[in-house]
Amino acid sequence: MTSSPSATDRRVITLPVEPGLICLRGLSPRRLRFEVEYGLERGTTANSFLFEPGAAGGAPVLVHPPGASFAEPFLGQLAQLVPADAPLKVVVSHLNPNRVALLKQLATGWPATVLVASNPGAQVLGELWEQQRPGPGGEAAAPADAVPLPTIEVVKQETSRTLSSGHELTLIPTPTPRWPGGLMAFEASTGLLMSGKFFAAHLCTEDFAEASRSSTEEDRRYYYDCLMAPMARQVETVVDRLDELPIRTIAPGHGPAIAQSWRSLLADYRRWGESQEKASLSVALLYASAYGNTAAIADALSQGVARSGVRVESINCEFAPPEQLLEAIHTCDALLIGSPTLGGHAPTPIVSALGTVLAEGDRAKPVGVFGSFGWSGEAIDLLESKLRDGGFQFAFDPIRIKFSPDLATLRTLEETGTALGRRLRSQHRQTQRRSTGGGLSESRTNPAIQALGRVVGALCVVLARKGDGPEAIGGAMVASWVSQASFSPPGFTVAVAKDRAMESLLHVGDSFCLNVLAAGKESGPMKRFLQPFPPGADRLAGLDLDATPSGQPLLPEALAWLEARVSQRMECGDHWLLYAEALSGDLLDPAATTAVHQRRSGANY
Template structure:
């Protein structure tokens, strides 16, 4: 199904224009569940006033639908809750078709609009492509602090600036008479659904948690401040920019945001993620790195160098355990805020802590070369080789970048454990010597290799891991549970609806597969390199030397401390060697595998 825009009346005079994309819209980490997305805009028809227009990806169907509702000569007001190049490209077309237009944005949003309005993507040398003419920037009603606007149809719109490092120009709109909070990126989920509101809390819970982990967790402190402000509003429905609205359980969702953020704040280790992004590609790399680091329980503090006060930047550099700095290349140079941040790192950064450089570029990458050379010459050691992506990262490169972040998080935790052992009084750790932990180790499980593959063609992703925490969980339907550590690379491919195979290993023949899948893999490495595989009916990798195999689909996920417990329903399977017995894992302690 192609992208389309539908009209959903909310109440008299208020319409939701819902853009539907059943397929993954972009190759950015927050779209990784591949459940499509929606772009939700809201039209107060009598004014007329449009809240949160979509990006250019929905331009054609959106403009066609809007033209049915708003005459071209109408004085259209547009509340711009999120400013980026993709959104500005749509605003160009709005300004061309509705020239009598007024934009409404936050103070920072107005500055971004002025910076981005006449900015065009670089054209390849020798290209015959002619850029489209850009209309004049409309007048802007700047919302410097929270304010209310009385609309002609009796509605009262409260405009609430909600800046964060990822979205410094964010602006929420709260309609006071209906209690409708148009929350933009907050509380969003990339999930394609024609319904205005979710059927129940559980129907989109995982999708909203995934969106939070991808984009909100690295700025948990700022997000917490915004959520605390929203709790004072007389909300009845939250309508985010992506995914279904929340009407029955919005208080529960606010509580979830508090709880998820508290987990981030408890982390003892932290990584400062410094970046600037012109077209969103460097920000997408930053998101993937942050996602990978956060998997290990290390907190990420996201710092947008263009909009962060110097004292906040300095505090993050001094207090963190690693520094990652990312930049685009604009006109052969790094943006001025990145150059300034680099100077602060060189002056104040601890040389004993690792650094990393990342970014995207079009036809050259001088900014990344500058960052790398200055940091190396300054005596810093690198956690990984600089990540340099031409234009936009694809699904495979995002997965490798995510794994790079996970490797950094594990490295920091390993160094922390070594330091703790050096300062400890000696002997066995308390957890290993605890009788209850020793008894827990006597719970045995079958040795298996979990394998999975997802996607098509060049965007196909695969991964695997040794699994020993496996147990049958149901007879009808047949199902089992498997525990997966949060920092496993394969975990990102094991969400509700994803398929995988469980290869049950045979006693006496488990060493070969164990050696293959227990070895350390470089970020993005093929776990199946050199193996001769068979495949299940849905294309999941099978190991011919296994005793038996099961093909299953994830039905539920339960967060259990440092692991996810997955319940999967079996669809197919087979015994490959009826004479063999199952390999089991005997442990002396429940403190490790």
């Protein structure tokens, strides 16, 4: 696992799109931030677009500037393209303190800057522009030299304008709970959609567009699962609007552009959202986030819940209408509420949402409380005490995180969400069994399902470790759905349930060790790795393990082992099917036979 990159790891390159239009791409080859959507560890890019003024002059237009992480190289490149006295117009969409910090530097270097934002975006800009992080004693930090908030052109509805360069730019508000100030830009003559957070992927590449749809599919799916799935309804509404545009290329805020297969990507967004919409159980996730840290916690919890097959309804309490809040409270099967602490208090929208929960919430449904803080965390205490006094039952202990979550905390948060989802599903199955008289479910007695259970596989333990030093994380799982898949190269497949904690360590490019168990000697490893682990627990702690040539953990009592690297992943219902190429291996007990798993039904393990 890589550490957060230094400024020297980051640079900005210019990619001409067409005469008068330039993409300024920030490149970070290593993980940029400790947030769940960066979990694939493939670096990132930050794409901005500069429309240069026409021959007769006019204002250059900058669309979607990056955050302060790229400030030095980005501003250096921009200074070579735009004079400091130019009347620069800046279209802003995703807003957080990091992004506002760069906007302040823009306003300093280009005093005639005018910001263009949606109505919610203008509100967020006004709130964040004067906001100061708390100091060590909880008080607001002393402000640096104040930078006046530039003039803001507010886009209240979809609008088109002709730029001095002759380009026709359409601005499309695309509000979502995670990004209420969302604002896409579409240029008619090129068919270029500058989509901001939509359709993005965190990977570092200098190529303007992807080589093929398959080359980035896993990265875009992972990004969707992390950030888009909890707001699938709003995402589908945006996709429906985009279907009407004469798009030729989609250029998101992160990752390469999609030139040849953008229609299939829109179709994928719909398909990925269908599983969320069809889920019979849901968790309402209410939050507000001043600096983005509470939202990062919410993202990790959402990712974990969604992995279990439970739908997440994400609601930003600062912008959600009351009727949406009420519907979520009434229809959900569990409710999570998170808040930052600002000046020793919870933000007013959270206090209001808490009141609604206390008045309208079902005490039989589990709740959870989470939040970030800079000093004392009174908002989290408020949420916990009011809900406990109100008779609610807690799904997990309140989550209190100072500033932003680190890697280990992100893993714990994801597994906390998954544990909640599993618990809801288990309770749902018990209720269904009681309602049908307590007998076996129809699927288990179906002859075809019984026949499926007779398909046997080797009993194995999959072990993996990722990263080095204190940031290293490990995982373990028992696997019996294992089969050789190819001779050349030597490879095999492993099926991994989506709600396994191990799943996050088995993406394309990740390495692991498959430990094949011996018949008659499988009970010890089975007992050890089938036991339940609390969220965030190190499954490898305290074990006497050997290591493969590249350092993957190896069970010394295994019959045989194979070190492998994930080459492909295919979604198969509630599992991922992994194809892995074997890199090395050994037969440790030539006289033993392979342990196999005999099942009575194909409806369960």
